[in-house]
Amino acid sequence: MRIAELSRRTGVPIPTIKYYVREGLVPQGERTGPNQARYGEEHVRRLRLARALVEVGGLPVASAREALALIFSSGISEFDVLGKAQYALTPPRERAGDDAGGDAGGDAAAQVDELIARRGWQVKPGNPARRTLADALATLRRLGEDDYLDLLETYAETAEHLADMEVRAISRRGDLHAMAEAIVIWTTLGDPVLASLRRLAQEAQATRLLGGTAAKTAEEAAEETA
Amino acid sequence: MRIAELSRRTGVPIPTIKYYVREGLVPQGERTGPNQARYGEEHVRRLRLARALVEVGGLPVASAREALALIFSSGISEFDVLGKAQYALTPPRERAGDDAGGDAGGDAAAQVDELIARRGWQVKPGNPARRTLADALATLRRLGEDDYLDLLETYAETAEHLADMEVRAISRRGDLHAMAEAIVIWTTLGDPVLASLRRLAQEAQATRLLGGTAAKTAEEAAEETA
DNA sequence: CGATAGTGGAGAGTGTCACTATCTATAAAT
DNA sequence: ATTTATAGATAGTGACACTCTCCACTATCG
Numbered sequence: 001m002r003i004a005e006l007s008r009r010t011g012v013p014i015p016t017i018k019y020y021v022r023e024g025l026v027p028q029g030e031r032t033g034p035n036q037a038r039y040g041e042e043h044v045r046r047l048r049l050a051r052a053l054v055e056v057g058g059l060p061v062a063s064a065r066e067a068l069a070l071i072f073s074s075g076i077s078e079f080d081v082l083g084k085a086q087y088a089l090t091p092p093r094e095r096a097g098d099d100a101g102g103d104a105g106g107d108a109a110a111q112v113d114e115l116i117a118r119r120g121w122q123v124k125p126g127n128p129a130r131r132t133l134a135d136a137l138a139t140l141r142r143l144g145e146d147d148y149l150d151l152l153e154t155y156a157e158t159a160e161h162l163a164d165m166e167v168r169a170i171s172r173r174g175d176l177h178a179m180a181e182a183i184v185i186w187t188t189l190g191d192p193v194l195a196s197l198r199r200l201a202q203e204a205q206a207t208r209l210l211g212g213t214a215a216k217t218a219e220e221a222a223e224e225t226a
Numbered sequence: 227m228r229i230a231e232l233s234r235r236t237g238v239p240i241p242t243i244k245y246y247v248r249e250g251l252v253p254q255g256e257r258t259g260p261n262q263a264r265y266g267e268e269h270v271r272r273l274r275l276a277r278a279l280v281e282v283g284g285l286p287v288a289s290a291r292e293a294l295a296l297i298f299s300s301g302i303s304e305f306d307v308l309g310k311a312q313y314a315l316t317p318p319r320e321r322a323g324d325d326a327g328g329d330a331g332g333d334a335a336a337q338v339d340e341l342i343a344r345r346g347w348q349v350k351p352g353n354p355a356r357r358t359l360a361d362a363l364a365t366l367r368r369l370g371e372d373d374y375l376d377l378l379e380t381y382a383e384t385a386e387h388l389a390d391m392e393v394r395a396i397s398r399r400g401d402l403h404a405m406a407e408a409i410v411i412w413t414t415l416g417d418p419v420l421a422s423l424r425r426l427a428q429e430a431q432a433t434r435l436l437g438g439t440a441a442k443t444a445e446e447a448a449e450e451t452a
Numbered sequence: 453c454g455a456t457a458g459t460g461g462a463g464a465g466t467g468t469c470a471c472t473a474t475c476t477a478t479a480a481a482t
Numbered sequence: 483a484t485t486t487a488t489a490g491a492t493a494g495t496g497a498c499a500c501t502c503t504c505c506a507c508t509a510t511c512g
Contacts, residue, residue, distance in 0.1 A: 002480095003488070015472050018490075023470095028489095035478050035489045048369060054470085056365045061470070082432045086425055121430030129425035136418045139282045143274060145411060147395065154391050155416075155423050158384050163427035165380050167435050169373065185371060190381075190424065192362045195417045197381050199312055199355035201389035202413070204347030206308045209393050228509095229459070241501050244461075249499095254460095261460045261507050280499085287499070 003029070006039045010047045017047065024065050025050040046072065049185070057188035060091050067188070071180045081180045083124060089187055090128035108138035119156055166190070229255070232265045236273045243273065250291050251276040272298065275411070283414035286317050293414070297406045307406045309350060315413055316354035334364035345382055392416070 007014045020026045026047050029037030046068060053064040066088035070076065076084070112134045116123050123130070140148050170182045233240045246252045252273050255263030272294060279290040292314035296302065302310070338360045342349050349356070366374050396408045 013472085014488095016470085019471060022490085031489090033479070033489090035476095035487090036480085037489070052365045052369060056362050078436060082429060086429065116426060116430075119430075121426060122433045123426050123429050127426060127429060129422035132418055133422035133426070136282050136415055136422070139278045140411070140415060143278060143411060145408070151391060151395060151412075152419070154388065155420055156427070158388060159420065159423035159427040160431070162380065162384060162424060163431040164435075165377060166428060167431040169377060171436060182371070185366070185369060186377075187425070187428070189362055189366060191417075191421050192358055193378070194381055194385065194420060194424070196355035196359035196362070197385035198388055198416065198420070199413065200342060200347060200349050200353060200359070201382070201385040202392060203308060203312065203349050203353060204342075204345075205386070205389040205393040207348045210304060210397060239501085240459095242499085245500060247460095248462085257460090259460095259508070261458095261505095262509090263460065 001039050003037075003039065006043060006047065009044055010051065012047055012051055020047065020050055020061075023061055025054075025061065025068055049181075052185070053188050056192060058192070059089065059188060063088060063091050067184045071177070071184055076176060076180060078176055078179060081176070082183055083127070085180070085183050085187060086127060086129065089184070090132070104138040104141050105134065108134040108141065111137055115152070115156060119160065121160075162194075227265050229263075229265065232269060232273065235270055236277065238273055238277055246273065246276055246287075249287055251287065251294055275407070278411070279414050282418060284418070285315065285414060289314060289317050293410045297403070297410055302402060302406060304402055304405060307402070308409055309353070311406070311409050311413060312353060312355065315410070316358070330364040330367050331360065334360040334367065337363055341378070341382060345386065347386075388420075 001009075003014055003017060006012075007017055010017075012020075017026065021028055026043060029039040029043065031037050049071070050064055050068060053059045053067060054061060057064075059067070067085060070081070070084055070088055109130070112130050116130075137148075137152075166186055170179055170186070173179050173182055227235075229240055229243060232238075233243055236243075238246075243252065247254055252269060255265040255269065257263050275297070276290055276294060279285045279293060280287060283290075285293070293311060296307065296310055296314055335356070338356055342356075363374075363378075392412055396405055396412070399405050399408055
């Protein structure tokens with residue numbers, strides 16, 4: 001097919017396709033002349049994947065390129081595909097905070113190590129999620145949210161439960177390529193799915209636990225009727 | 227205190243403080259002369275909060291302004307603070323996808339409605355998380371990830387469990403102002419916390435479920451030793 | 453007292469990012 | 483034969499989050 005059809009089938013504008021090809025998210029079409037090229041199903045697939053990672057997953061284009069390269073590379077082993085995917089999917093964090101407020105950063109890093117040890121998780125020291133988590137915990141501490149420890153434990157249990165499901169579902173796939181693809185898709189798109197479900201559940205629980213005890217505002221009643 | 231101390235105590239550079247004041251994230255200091263102003267503890271607090279939302283939570287400055295305005299406004303009721311916070315915290319989504327591939331969007335929206343109904347959640351039709359979730363589900367369907375339904379159910383259960391904890395923890399706070407603040411902090415910072423915990427747990431579970439059955443690569447062994 | 457450093461405020465400039473527009477020389481379609 | 487489409491390259495755009503530069507002052511130190 002030519003580029004117009006590729007664009008029609010994926011919903012991605014032609015200039016954007018050209019941009020993605022330049023950036024290496026999608027390979028060039030098979031050249032058939034000085035200004036002609038042919039695209040196939042694998043271009044459709046890869047373009048859709050690229051679009052999902054960038055638009056829904058919110059990945060920077062450079063990270064999406066790495067993740068796609070990982071999926072479509074040969075010679076990956078199932079034992080490092082997940083680690084590599086996590087590296088690829090974590091946008092490079094900005095420099096460490098030169099912030100004030102005690103040594104919240106160091107404390108938080110130690111706290112993360114301790115949490116990982118306590119749960120018996122085996123996680124490489126280089127996993128970028130350690131840093132992200134430590135930063136978030138340091139921030140919470142700095143804000144004086146000191147009752148977050150119970151919640152953190154629940155979060156960790158929950159995460160373990162989800163990860164168990166996910167890893168099982170993924171390992172059920174036959175070949176390595178499909179596994180790699182599923183890992184990238186689920187690691188990336190799982191975040192917005194989980195985040196929005198959490199927000200929906202929050203509203204629901206708030207209504208259930210708090211809303212029943214008092215009258216609704218007129219505004220809310222109107223919105224419910226609409 | 228003057229601006230230099232405010233900067234030292236929060237770790238935020240002076241030009242950035244000035245920028246935040248201009249953008250309304252932080253109020254002006256109390257003017258004491260043509261080029262002098264005094265800042266107090268509430269500026270420290272609000273600046274730290276602003277920084278956390280923008281840097282760790284990844285909120286756009288405009289959304290952070292709304293969220294902060296909500297926290298520090300008087301006359302909020304506990305019944306709409308959560309809803310308003312969710313509106314404020316959701317960055318304005320880009321235009322609806324003019325994408326190809328059947329009516330995945332409409333189907334997904336219906337699927338979200340159905341999920342909410344099935345779980346007995348009471349959620350306003352305008353909650354932005356509905357859109358986000360529908361977009362993500364439509365994308366998954368378009369990518370052919372058709373076995374995501376079991377996972378989705380687990381995600382929803384999990385989200386409900388977390389939301390229950392969170393709402394209880396928040397409603398335990400005495401005054402409305404502290405509740406509003408906690409809602410904004412936890413809605414925003416909970417996302418990165420949960421996301422990184424999920425990644426850590428994924429690696430741990432992958433090691434547990436898959437790693438034991440085969441030899442490690444040399445690279446991994448080296449990384450573990452280091 | 454004077455020199456130096458710090459201040460508030462405003463406007464312009466910077467760097468990054470993800471596109472998007474324009475151009476040229478072709479090729480395809482009608 | 484004319485219109486439309488194409489590949490590829492270069493340049494431009496708009497949003498965003500700062501960051502710089504100035505200016506007219508003010509504070510403070512020796």
